[in-house]
Amino acid sequence: MDQRQTAIVDNPDPSQSLGQISHLALDIGGSLIKVVYFSRNRDSSVDHKGESSSNDNPGVFNGNRKHTVLKGKLHFAKFETSKINDCLEFISSKKHHLGGFQHHENPAKDKKFIKATGGGAYKFAELFKEKLGIGLDKEDEMDCLVAGANFLLKAVPREVYTYVDGHKEFLQIDHNDLYPYLLVNIGSGVSMIKVDGDGKFERVSGTNVGGGTFWGLGRLLTRCKSFDELLELSHRGNNRVIDMLVGDIYGGTDYSKIGLSSTTIASSFGKAISDNKEIDDYKPEDVARSLLRMISNNIGQISYLNALRFGLKRIFFGGFFIQGHPYTMDTISVAVHFWSKGEAKAMFLRHEGFLGVLGAFMSYAKHSLDDSVVNQSMQSLVNGSYASDTNYNPQNGDWSDNESIPCSLYTA
Ligand SMILES: Nc1ncnc2c1ncn2[C@@H]1O[C@H](COP(=O)(O)OP(=O)(O)O)[C@@H](O)[C@H]1O
Numbered sequence: 001m002d003q004r005q006t007a008i009v010d011n012p013d014p015s016q017s018l019g020q021i022s023h024l025a026l027d028i029g030g031s032l033i034k035v036v037y038f039s040r041n042r043d044s045s046v047d048h049k050g051e052s053s054s055n056d057n058p059g060v061f062n063g064n065r066k067h068t069v070l071k072g073k074l075h076f077a078k079f080e081t082s083k084i085n086d087c088l089e090f091i092s093s094k095k096h097h098l099g100g101f102q103h104h105e106n107p108a109k110d111k112k113f114i115k116a117t118g119g120g121a122y123k124f125a126e127l128f129k130e131k132l133g134i135g136l137d138k139e140d141e142m143d144c145l146v147a148g149a150n151f152l153l154k155a156v157p158r159e160v161y162t163y164v165d166g167h168k169e170f171l172q173i174d175h176n177d178l179y180p181y182l183l184v185n186i187g188s189g190v191s192m193i194k195v196d197g198d199g200k201f202e203r204v205s206g207t208n209v210g211g212g213t214f215w216g217l218g219r220l221l222t223r224c225k226s227f228d229e230l231l232e233l234s235h236r237g238n239n240r241v242i243d244m245l246v247g248d249i250y251g252g253t254d255y256s257k258i259g260l261s262s263t264t265i266a267s268s269f270g271k272a273i274s275d276n277k278e279i280d281d282y283k284p285e286d287v288a289r290s291l292l293r294m295i296s297n298n299i300g301q302i303s304y305l306n307a308l309r310f311g312l313k314r315i316f317f318g319g320f321f322i323q324g325h326p327y328t329m330d331t332i333s334v335a336v337h338f339w340s341k342g343e344a345k346a347m348f349l350r351h352e353g354f355l356g357v358l359g360a361f362m363s364y365a366k367h368s369l370d371d372s373v374v375n376q377s378m379q380s381l382v383n384g385s386y387a388s389d390t391n392y393n394p395q396n397g398d399w400s401d402n403e404s405i406p407c408s409l410y411t412a
């Protein structure tokens, strides 16, 4: 059975075409709530008698257990954490429309629980119970980030890319040569995790100067109303208006003895010391540009230093701060390249912001109500295909907002 054939064409109004939602997971972070849910194709249930293995789904079936294959799609959504009510409404609408998140065949097993990770799984647990009557089954944030990253790296084609000189270059990851690597998740704050295998990791560092800092400071300094507006501003700005460059200090020349060119930033925002200007005298786009550069550069440098600490050559960057934004990725890539003298590589993930929630979703397989078999959702997604998904544009490797992944879940 080729999983490619299971993909359905997305409908612009998903509520009109979704089959029953059987699993939904949340990652409630400091800035954003990420949602992943599985919708089953209307006529998708296939029962299999257990066999030791099958060519199509190697390692999926074992013993004499009977498994049900649920074919469908994974859908992604995000909400601002400050607008959690929108998220509650969204979940409520799905619950209402699709009859709740029940066990697909045995409603008696339904415990009305959703897998959830991130700090908000603790902070908002009561709210979910009160407003939706749903409990949050908490999964550790770091466990989920690593599980989500490993899943994407191993199972999803065209997931990883480098960003060099304005171009994305997609990389094929060799599953046998994946570990160890450094995972840098740039959310509100930044976590740096050394990953040695499935479930084998250590959070080695972090920094409080992250995506929340960029958005928070940027909002105060530019008065812009949305994160996207701030990014758009930074796109148009010129950081040299505010940043103090080596050339500004050295009379226009390089400081070549220590490897610094005249255009290297010597001091972010340093020109503001002597310009005798107030914040309103600077263009918001220039401020946004300097800020983005300062924070991206700093994260790139700390990441490299941690990679150096543990002799890691590969650094994967995730988190919604990146947003596939060219200037952010370019700054991080250049910082890693510069500090490592070309030894280490910055790599990015297409599903950058969904690592944690994918990990939470996969934990249904680990200890789910319906005894799904560990890794089977992952295995099925290994066999999943993007080829027939209309949202995917293979020309540039981008996804539309409405992206979904064709997949199958295996439940016992
Ligand atoms: N629409 C948005 N609203 C707010 N922040 C956004 C948005 N899109 C991207 N971001 C950036 O992403 C960061 C949050 O990333 P995320 O990985 O979701 O972390 P968290 O789990 O802490 O919410 C924000 O701090 C901000 O820098």
Ligand SMILES: CC(C)(COP(=O)(O)O)[C@@H](O)C(=O)NCCC(=O)O
Residues within 6 Å of the ligand: 028, 029, 030, 031, 118, 119, 141, 186, 187, 188, 189, 190, 191, 205, 206, 207, 208
């Ligand atoms: C506390 C967090 C793990 C929460 O995750 P987030 O919501 O930012 O994705 C993260 O913000 C973080 O790692 N902050 C950096 C803290 C530090 O190491 O200094």
